[in-house]
Amino acid sequence: MYSRRVTNSGAPITPDPATRSGLPAARLREIYRLMALARALDERAWILNRSGRVHFVISAQGHEGAEAGICAALTPGRDWLLPYYRSMAAVLAFGMTPREVMLQQFGRADDPGSGGRQMPAHYGGAAYRIFSSSSPVGTQALHAAGIALASKLRGEPQVTTVMMGEGAANQGDVHEALNFAGIHRLPMVLLVENNGYAISVPAEKQVAVRDVAVRAAGYNMPGVIVDGTDVLGCYLAMRDAVARALTGDGPTLIEAKVTRLTGHSSDDQQTKYRTEEDLAAGRGRDPLPAFRDELRAAGLLGEAEEATLATEIRGLVDDATDFAEAAADPDPATLTRHVYAEPG
Amino acid sequence: MYSRRVTNSGAPITPDPATRSGLPAARLREIYRLMALARALDERAWILNRSGRVHFVISAQGHEGAEAGICAALTPGRDWLLPYYRSMAAVLAFGMTPREVMLQQFGRADDPGSGGRQMPAHYGGAAYRIFSSSSPVGTQALHAAGIALASKLRGEPQVTTVMMGEGAANQGDVHEALNFAGIHRLPMVLLVENNGYAISVPAEKQVAVRDVAVRAAGYNMPGVIVDGTDVLGCYLAMRDAVARALTGDGPTLIEAKVTRLTGHSSDDQQTKYRTEEDLAAGRGRDPLPAFRDELRAAGLLGEAEEATLATEIRGLVDDATDFAEAAADPDPATLTRHVYAEPG
Amino acid sequence: MAVRTFIEAVREGLREEMRRDSAVIVLGEDVGKKGGVFFATDGLWAEFGDDRVIDTPLTESMIAGVSIGAAANGLRPVAEIQFADFIFPAMNQIIEEAARIRYRSNGTYGCPITIRAPFGAGVHGALYHSQSVEAFFAHVPGLKVVIPSTPYDAKGLLLSAIRDPDPVIFLEHKKMYRSVRGEVPDGEYTVPLGRATVTREGSRVTVVAYGLMVHYALDAAARVAGEGIETEVVDLRTIRPLDAATVLASVRKTGKCLVVHEDNRFGGFGAEVAALVAEEAFDYLDGPVTRLAGPESPAAPYASVLEDAFLVTPEKIAAAIRKLAAY
Amino acid sequence: MAVRTFIEAVREGLREEMRRDSAVIVLGEDVGKKGGVFFATDGLWAEFGDDRVIDTPLTESMIAGVSIGAAANGLRPVAEIQFADFIFPAMNQIIEEAARIRYRSNGTYGCPITIRAPFGAGVHGALYHSQSVEAFFAHVPGLKVVIPSTPYDAKGLLLSAIRDPDPVIFLEHKKMYRSVRGEVPDGEYTVPLGRATVTREGSRVTVVAYGLMVHYALDAAARVAGEGIETEVVDLRTIRPLDAATVLASVRKTGKCLVVHEDNRFGGFGAEVAALVAEEAFDYLDGPVTRLAGPESPAAPYASVLEDAFLVTPEKIAAAIRKLAAY
Numbered sequence A, B: 001m002y003s004r005r006v007t008n009s010g011a012p013i014t015p016d017p018a019t020r021s022g023l024p025a026a027r028l029r030e031i032y033r034l035m036a037l038a039r040a041l042d043e044r045a046w047i048l049n050r051s052g053r054v055h056f057v058i059s060a061q062g063h064e065g066a067e068a069g070i071c072a073a074l075t076p077g078r079d080w081l082l083p084y085y086r087s088m089a090a091v092l093a094f095g096m097t098p099r100e101v102m103l104q105q106f107g108r109a110d111d112p113g114s115g116g117r118q119m120p121a122h123y124g125g126a127a128y129r130i131f132s133s134s135s136p137v138g139t140q141a142l143h144a145a146g147i148a149l150a151s152k153l154r155g156e157p158q159v160t161t162v163m164m165g166e167g168a169a170n171q172g173d174v175h176e177a178l179n180f181a182g183i184h185r186l187p188m189v190l191l192v193e194n195n196g197y198a199i200s201v202p203a204e205k206q207v208a209v210r211d212v213a214v215r216a217a218g219y220n221m222p223g224v225i226v227d228g229t230d231v232l233g234c235y236l237a238m239r240d241a242v243a244r245a246l247t248g249d250g251p252t253l254i255e256a257k258v259t260r261l262t263g264h265s266s267d268d269q270q271t272k273y274r275t276e277e278d279l280a281a282g283r284g285r286d287p288l289p290a291f292r293d294e295l296r297a298a299g300l301l302g303e304a305e306e307a308t309l310a311t312e313i314r315g316l317v318d319d320a321t322d323f324a325e326a327a328a329d330p331d332p333a334t335l336t337r338h339v340y341a342e343p344g
Numbered sequence C, D: 001m002a003v004r005t006f007i008e009a010v011r012e013g014l015r016e017e018m019r020r021d022s023a024v025i026v027l028g029e030d031v032g033k034k035g036g037v038f039f040a041t042d043g044l045w046a047e048f049g050d051d052r053v054i055d056t057p058l059t060e061s062m063i064a065g066v067s068i069g070a071a072a073n074g075l076r077p078v079a080e081i082q083f084a085d086f087i088f089p090a091m092n093q094i095i096e097e098a099a100r101i102r103y104r105s106n107g108t109y110g111c112p113i114t115i116r117a118p119f120g121a122g123v124h125g126a127l128y129h130s131q132s133v134e135a136f137f138a139h140v141p142g143l144k145v146v147i148p149s150t151p152y153d154a155k156g157l158l159l160s161a162i163r164d165p166d167p168v169i170f171l172e173h174k175k176m177y178r179s180v181r182g183e184v185p186d187g188e189y190t191v192p193l194g195r196a197t198v199t200r201e202g203s204r205v206t207v208v209a210y211g212l213m214v215h216y217a218l219d220a221a222a223r224v225a226g227e228g229i230e231t232e233v234v235d236l237r238t239i240r241p242l243d244a245a246t247v248l249a250s251v252r253k254t255g256k257c258l259v260v261h262e263d264n265r266f267g268g269f270g271a272e273v274a275a276l277v278a279e280e281a282f283d284y285l286d287g288p289v290t291r292l293a294g295p296e297s298p299a300a301p302y303a304s305v306l307e308d309a310f311l312v313t314p315e316k317i318a319a320a321i322r323k324l325a326a327y
């Protein structure tokens, strides 16, 4: 319902993006910029890893479209975000800077989420209402429900969005969170980014159904399936979900069909368990060129703008990298600080 | 689909029970006998509790119809049962004797499930393929999936049935079990006995949906709703589920709408949280008289038979009570035995 | 000052703190209309309503996880786990999440939640309504673990726990709920977390205990007093952080230490106390640090004869004191 | 006899046992085609297929719970928890179910499952890929907890664990996977559960350790040997049941005991060893039973400087030995 209609030839026949989304051209370009920036930071992280300058990368490549579209319907500052390790685009949308992203990637003292204590891509930022994320998957669904419960009890108009993969969605905690959210009609959205794999395990071996979204009916909430390469489709689905949340109509489960363009992480060789056809099909579902072409076709993105944007982003990524690489490590003397609240 | 069609007056207009179920009259009377026996044992347990002879009772009254109907489609000796504390009718159907039920109620050394180590109604019986049950609710769903997995891997025609309340069904373990069972098409049936309460918490505060059965769609299995006062409707639903299980078509979730005729347990006063109307409505949904009337109406149960049956059951309950009350307590010297396997 | 049962003190503490601070909510199974299976929350739902007294689904991980999120967004949740035996589904949320949020966020997020749970044997609860779970939580940096032994401490420590900026596991021995009474001041007062107290002074043997075992230790101390054995009883009250100074001061005085708990001995909390004393008071010890604990079986069986055999009793404690005193 | 890495020994043990006993299955996340994130199960899926090497959903409670059921119906499941840090969602199934099934059924049902999990820090795994979890399980009656330190023991103990009629938690320190090599006989042999071994004989100080810390203790012992301190190193190998006799015999000989582990100290497994020694070898002690353990922070932080500060090292162990020897 939210997805781009296509001709038999596969070419989109939707109205132009601005009309379809009701978003001004500048905003659409911002969304594209966010995706391109996330991609560029992610690609740089891999280079840093392969050249031995960072220990670990877990990548957002292929997931940026869904997250950028979803976040375009949210209000940073007002709303809460519970990201996961592929939420690079989302945390940028919520205000995290490229420098902060790189500080986290390098594990420096000024990493806003953990001060260098957590692995890369374990985002958090109190200044942005991005809750601290951990590694055990799925737990954040319950935190989101708790945050949304507090919003509801205080009558505060506030939407809480929690993100995870389709594998994580099978954890008992997610079932319990959706049940609680459904009962209390909480202002919350669960975004399941279904890339078809949990590391090496294909969806058919870890999810009993093709579409995680069908589970929403078991919790008395709408379950919406969107195409993660259709950025504005994701936006429109989220716009409705946000409206429901703010008007007391309760939670929504949105499943975005995305692709994982890289191995699970820098420690994983996906060629060991994925066929070349499968990988090629994945590459064909890259949201970045898809959205770029959409804007181009609508004359919203010209060669000049693309060139300027590319230069700007290169500059931002270089700056963030140099800044973070030169930044100070945590002080070993702080090893046992903040286990408990500190006096004063 | 399985339920008795009713006229506007509410009177059933189904064919006679034998025709409807395809079960011979003798078998139908057996099912009734099982329900009546379970009820009588349960009522006796309350008397023993109120007279201070047993510490605790957790009652099956109101749940017997669903369990008797379900178990009528199973093959004790071949199939596995994972009961819960309201599964008195089910464990009797699987072969447990009234004496054994009472030994468990009194916590005697010869209690087949735990040798007096577990609370009443924590059933188990290796001789009957009744797996050992614990108190933490919902955990048994995963054990059932594991048992069914072993049956499947060995190619053994064997159905595993696991029972629990609607409250327990919200536990993460149940979600994980259904997901695994759905993926592997396991020969397993989950019976959710929905009595509308988890102790004092009404279903609307603990289950986001009216019908737990709708969740089955999220695990790629049929979800069937049956009326727990319609014993044969339960039987017919289970007959189909067993057929699916044995032909490799995978698991089924059956939700039986039942009523809890007593407080949650002998420690609970349900009048504190249930209205008189609610309680009266519950009493109106007692499966025992409903099935009795069905058999009477079809001429399958005459006054003479009822009288004989009543006498037989009273005798069995008296015998079981006297036997169990006189039976030996566990030997305190065995306190730390069977923590680990014992040599030999 | 009114005399109250242990459970009344808990209830009073909850009610007063909810009146004082509108951010405090109570959530758990049957905590609403029913008032909890032990009635710890009786009357709260009537006074504070559905929003602040939440009957949850039968899902412990949800109870802990939702509390964590609600605390991150400004509330002060007090969760009830109906029986400590049922806290295990919430282990991941408590240990991996609640306990680590402050550390992993480098102090930028906290987790001010209190999780109450009745524990312990002696009420025919059998294997799954009798367990002691303190050792699992006492080991975890980031958690605080409180186990009061008197109505006065129960209320005062509960208020401190609710106001504490970090997650507190608050364990109540269910056998004390109605059997233990004591004076409880009306109105607001707190007992600080992390402070043990010497409940009885003595010179020959130190007995370290918490919760119900403190009462049994006092009973045992009275029994052996007649025999001229002066026993000092230390009530830990909080087991994490442990008040090492009070324990060590006592043992340095008596030279003998007996640690008592109902939980099984191997890897139980008594091991930490014994190891601490053995290392820090080595030069003062006139006898081996001794542990008296429940048997190595999973909680108390149902049959009364088995449960009786399982329980740590004043008699057993007295015998252990005599043995140690005679060393 | 071939020289193998630790992980190769684990893999070989699994393969040989699966060939020997068709009831043995392996299940866990990514154990199939990928062969596990550390390749412990590499090649098993190709040899034994989908039925016996099962890639599970990302659900640890399911992994443990399904193993319990499968074992009840005749299989011998060997479950892999991808990282020990992720075992907490399975706590309820492991502690409340697996550990208690035999006891609660009065011996009529058993639970012959093995749960393997890589644990420990030192590989930049940060807070959630570095944890030590042994203390939680060592406390639980009904469980056995095995922590090998050599490839030889890894294979021999794994075979014993799989064949054991009770649930075994089998913990592998991930830093040893490729860094530790040793001779491993081809074919079938077992190392009995519950037996410690004296890895180095000495007269002045006993160091009790397990897993990676055994190697660090031996390194430290070599360092102080030059200074005339003869250190005895006891490798526990199984921490529940604990081989108290071997530990006590060593301490009664040396009179000094240092317990080492990477897990944080408070309520850690070292407390049990220290408490045991302090009580059972009291008359033989010439110095305080000492514990050297990880700091009271939730596992190892990511930044190398912090991780390095966190780790227990041979240097730290040597320093502790010197201090104790000098006592």
Ligand SMILES: Cc1ncc(C[n+]2csc(CCOP(=O)(O)OP(=O)(O)O)c2C)c(N)n1
Pocket: A086, A135, A136, A137, A164, A165, A166, A167, A168, A169, A193, A195, A197, A198, A199, A260, A264, D029, D058, D060, D082, D086, D089
């Ligand atoms: C509780 C838990 N178990 C295992 C892991 C290890 N692990 C990290 S990511 C991952 C796969 C996640 O797959 P999915 O949820 O689909 O997200 P994706 O990586 O595909 O975006 C696994 C198994 C973990 N982090 N947490």
Ligand SMILES: Cc1ncc(C[n+]2csc(CCOP(=O)(O)OP(=O)(O)O)c2C)c(N)n1
Pocket: B086, B135, B136, B137, B164, B165, B166, B167, B168, B169, B193, B195, B197, B198, B199, B260, B264, C029, C058, C060, C082, C086, C089
């Ligand atoms: C994990 C766990 N939490 C709490 C309890 C305490 N408890 C026992 S029965 C029960 C309610 C169960 O309700 P439901 O599942 O609907 O079954 P019913 O009793 O209604 O048949 C609760 C909360 C428990 N046994 N296990």
Ligand SMILES: [Mg+2]
Pocket: A165, A166, A167, A193, A194, A195, A196, A197, A198, A199
């Ligand atoms: Mg995925």
Ligand SMILES: [Mg+2]
Pocket: B165, B166, B167, B193, B194, B195, B196, B197, B198, B199
């Ligand atoms: Mg119910």
